[in-house]
Amino acid sequence: MNQTSPEFFSQLHIDIARNSTDDFNLFHDSRKWQNINGNPFNGPITLGFQLESLIEGKIADYRRQHDEEKLIAEQGLNFSNYQFTFANVIKPGQAIEVDIKESQLKHEPSASLSNRIIVKADGKLALTGYKKETAEPLFLGQPDLSRVGELKIQPDRCFLNxxxxxxxxxxxxxxxxxxxxxxxxxxxxxxDELQDKVIFPEMFPCALLSSALLEKALKWLHDFERNPMVYTSHKICIDRQCLSQLRSNDAVHILIKPAADCAAHDFGDLNATPLDYECYGLVNNNNALVFRALISLVPLELIRKAMA
Incomplete structure (x- = not known):
């Protein structure tokens, strides 16, 4: 077990995370959270990807401390997989504890290195899940992206055929x-500019998904005050080799669509049900997949009923 000392996010941390990813979700706004109909959280909350980025950093420290980076390279475990379920929100000032369980190395059916993760805020469960290193992606392994075409010539915020x-x-x-x-x-x-070092962290391109999802909802004229949606789980896979090739100003083309069994329940009405979105981040001229993700959301109304 590797349990770190408590830390906390301030509202300034939340604002910086929002600004750096263009996340305009009202739940994180220090003023507009009050405009959300029936908001049970009584204040702004941290970003899901912000918390996941903190976890990414803790696991990276764990890998270094336990000399696991060499093992990952030797085994060709180039895919970084995260699967998290959100049990509760985290508010500014709450003490955050990240508990990383001992690494589990498996060779069958294929090599993997995994750690269970538990996050608590003020002693209460906030998130559970795992981080797993694999040679192949765990989620959305064979997406059909054959018809996306040349994305760089498509207008931003458009719906493809x-x-x-x-x-x-x-x-x-x-x-x-x-x-x-x-x-x-x-x-x-x-x-480090003096050393010409540019290494984008794993969770940063994925964090841009929130902005993309919000802008998609805007296209559907979704009412963020009357029918807010919150994350329930994230399943994310990052190709570290592809990520390592990215440099400043490189474009990331984010593709989003409802999962097959959710297509009839997209954003747009007050009777929305839980949603799963397939999300992909494509880069370079060959549309290489830097990340893929299954993002699950649920209407706040269902959360309120569960809390009642």
Whole structure:
């Protein structure tokens, strides 16, 4: 077991995380959280990807301390997989404890290195899940992206013929640095202009998904005050080799569409049900997949009923 000393996010950390990823969700706004109909949280809350970035940093420290980076390279475990379920929100000032369970190395049916993760806020469960290193992606392994075409010539925030919503973002080192600081992490491990060091952290391009999802909802004229949605789980897979090739100003083409069994329940009405979204981050001229994710959301009304 590896349990770190309690830390906390301030509202400033939340604002920096929002600004660096263009996340305009009202739940994180120090003023507009009050506009959300029936908001049970009584104040702004931290970003899910911000918390996951903190976890990413803790696991990276764990890997270094236990000399596991060499093992990952030797076994060709190039895919970084996260699966998290959100049990509760985290508010500014709450003491956050990240508990990383002992690494489990398996060779069958294929090599993997995994750790269970438990996060508590003020002693109460906030998140559970795991981080797993594998040679192949655990989620959305064979997506059909044959018809996406040349994404760089498509207009930003458009719907493609195959049903995907396209949001174009850019890998800015300044935003990544701010996101690291907002996640209570040391930016100098990743960026150093004097040494020409540019290493984008795993969770940064994935964190741009929130902005893409919100802009997709805007296209559907979704009412964020009357029918807010919250994350319930994230399943994320990052190709570390692809990520390592990214440089400042590189475009990331984010593709989003409801999962097959959710297509009839997309954003747009007050009777929305839980939603699962397939999300992909494509880069370079060959549309290489830097990340893939299954993002699950649920209407706040269902959360309120569960809390009653």
């Amino acid at each position: 195959n049903g995907f919503f396209l949001k174009r973002k850019f890998m800015m080192t300044s935003n990544a640095k701010n996101f690291l600081c907002a996640s209570l992490r040391d930016q100098t491990r990743y960026f």
